[in-house]
Amino acid sequence: MSQDLFELAGKTFSSRLIIGTGKYRSFDEMQAAHTASGAEMVTVAVNRVPLDREVESFLDYLSPQMQILPNTAGCYDAEHAIRTARLAREALETDWIKLEVIGDKITLLPDNEQTLAAAKVLVKEGFIVLPYFSDDLIMAKKLLDVGCPCVMPLAAPIGSGLGIQNPANLKIMREQLTNAIIIVDAGVGVPSDAAMALELGADAILMNTAIAEAGNSEQMAAAMNYAVKAGRLAYLSGRMPKRLYASASSPIEGAIK
Amino acid sequence: MRVFINGETKEIADEMNLIELLVRFSLPRERVAVELNKRVVRRKDWETIRVKDSDQIEIVHFVGGG
Helix, strand or coil: CCCCEEECCCCECCCCCCCCCCCCCCHHHHHHHHHHHHHCCEEEEEEEEECCCCCCHHHCCCCCCCCCECCCEEEECCCHHHHHHHHHHHHHCCCCECEECCCCCCCCCCCCCHHHHHHHHHHHHHHHHEECCCCCCHHHHEEEEEECEEEEECCCCCCCCCCCCCCHHHHHHHHHHCCCCCEEEEECCCCCCCCHHHHEEEEEEEECCCHCCCCHHHHHHHHHHHHHHHHHHHHHHCCCCCCCCCCCCCCCCCCCH | CCCCCCCCECCCCCEEEEEHHHCCCCCCCCCCEEEEEEEEHHHHHCCCCEECCCCCCCEEEEEEEE
């Protein structure tokens, strides 16, 4: 089997798993999970520096080999997301940004309209915009049209662990956007969810809580690593057709009577 | 004079530049970014830009996230 690389915006990754850095019980646990996951890109959040106490440098706990992908989590409109992206670029000297504009505090579902508005501005400013959005084909087309190098449809609400709620939407997106890079982002709970995303043709998957909140994060990260590889290999292999009725695997003729 | 840093009201000395402001609050200077009245200030300009009364300043760093 030839090596199956994942290319995005001029960078090449051997892993199709992108993981987060939030919610871990300790930095040591996060490091162990990162290593076990095989991921080569991690997300980080931009946040106000506390003025009343010293803070440990969180970034020191990330492997220097990791591509750092800052996000605009916590932003509820395009203006705040744009400002956050600009701050992230200045601090980290990276043009990469995971664009996340939330529309509602309870569901954390994305505000697609504001996401598109922010994407337009950021792409013009030279950002490499990876947009998190609802699993909607038409919005995916619009985000690609304004210059996003990929689209990141959700599987389910952030941190819900519900798994892929609408596999048909992902399949339609894959079939209609044959050349687009699709990264499923948010809502994964278990490795079978990750495998399913890749089986459906997603190019990669981004997750945080499914690993960070697992009883053993390191083991779950390893399981996700296997699942993503298995799902991708299955997609490339081409699945058998589904049938309503049985199709015997052993010869019917020649069985003793 | 009075300024607003990360949503908090703070009394600081007049004529401080942004580096002096970071030092005043014992904040790191690496891998942080500073926004002054909603505009990012490039690191190279931290020394020359002076904070004025009622300025709104955001100083950010990175934390765990997904």
